[in-house]
Amino acid sequence: MMMYYIFTLKFLTPVHFGDTANGGSLDKFSLQCSADTLFAALCNEAANKGSDAVETLVKKTAEGKIVFSSLFPYCRTVDDDLYFYLPKPLLKLEQDEQQSAKSFEEIKQLATKLKKQKKSTYIRASQINSLLESGSSDRQFAVPEFAAPLVAGRVALREEKPLPYYVGSYVFSEHSGLYFILGVEHEEEFTLIKELLLSLGYSGIGGKRSSGYGKFELADDELELFDDGGVYDDDTAIALMLYNEKSKYQMCLAPVCPKADELAVVKQGRYKLIKRGGFITSSAAKDNIKRNSIYMLQEGSCFPERLCGQMLQQTVDGLAHDVYRDGIGMFVGLKNE
Template structure:
């Protein structure tokens, strides 16, 4: 399996809804799950049933493996790649506490650490050292700004204003995808779909021009001696099969894998929403499902499964990618 990194530069604001928090239009997420990315790819080629089935089969049989979208920033020409902070209990280095003020300082530091959502891949590779370092060295850059835009619903007898949240990335930031391929034909298939997706947009509110992107750079093949510090670290993490494994996709375990999941530290996230069909002006609500959230840690990698979403009013099968992609995390 050869892995490539695709850095996306967004040309317009994005609207990535967060159904785990109720799904209102104001609530948005910085990133997008691999299941939603897969769904967007399927929608983009849904007019060609043969191509669509080929793509679904390639992902299901793991000729193509996809991560969720994670943030990056460019600093002095260097790509800094971020992944979710691991969901696991780590004991900080023991420090003698001699006063009440010192107790408060240590407690404040621990709270700040818990609020860090993303960590650079090079820091994750040396996670034990990162945890034991001073809190001033633990920070996450600002990737952009959240905004709320007022819009008006004109469908009823009275016009009703509502708010739509969006995220505007800075010029030197964006999101990246990790994609693995078993052969060149699988890579060509994915890259052709990704190019089309950039023109039409990804996420919600695409009819309003949201979510359009282009590649910020040529695809970067992940190798042991990479171009940057973080892509070299990412290669090592992807090939580290020792110790704990951390999920970097939206994974849906099979019934046989649930026992392994219970041995780990994980969070579940609800997925809901609507689906559209080619040539249809309306969207249909689909059944909800749950995924293992990115950053969850297990004793070993879970393969996951491809989901077929059902619903009484759905005009066709709806597929979601619940296949797992995992990286090794050494911290003991």
């Protein structure tokens, strides 16, 4: 049986997660770090331990024995409680309200609500059921400011003529950071990931690591997810959803690359495509090598059943090893009765 854990990361420096959906330039950046970026960073750390560690990580992940969510924001309250946020489900819950809105004024008000709704990306895990039960996705929930955006000017001195450019990043508040969910089948897999994660904290994750970006430490001990029958808080809500495989809405928490025979299920869902690209960082290469871009199903997409996804393998000229992209995904079942 799969065991799930939450790891909370406290960032010690600014972070730059590229937004490839908007071109991938350094001045385009995201608050969220996708699971395939985390997987690639862990593979790079595993390479420093030897080929056996990389082979184990790739094999176990491809088989679904190790699964990762993307990194989402969390915040700590004054009472030291942790609030965990998930992407809002991509569900058309406002359909009934649209049908009932008959007058021009009602349609205008509804359009304004929906426009505001699109700007709200995250929701606390324990509030998702309230959103679904309301029957309208325009319902608003308070979301704190997790981090402040920062755009810094730089000058490229490697060219014949110095050229200015800009780097966008986020600086997290003292009480906020990012977390991810890890699923493993055995304790040795958990031990491997935690060891690699501690090492990754020194190396950093995301872009501009050579400039000191993306360094972190574990904010807390890992939190095992299970239904303790107690207070319905965010971690309990996540646990219940992870083990809820029978719900008619299965939401992905990591980018998914579906297999060919899963496309019929994809067509029955509601989803967005996200462009995933970036650079390959490898000790076997002198310079960073640009990855081939691929479109995947975005976090928050919902389907009538869970997809298996697949591990993508790419052969790159100039590299002695193949490059992998994690498209397995992780799913939670949303209750809507």
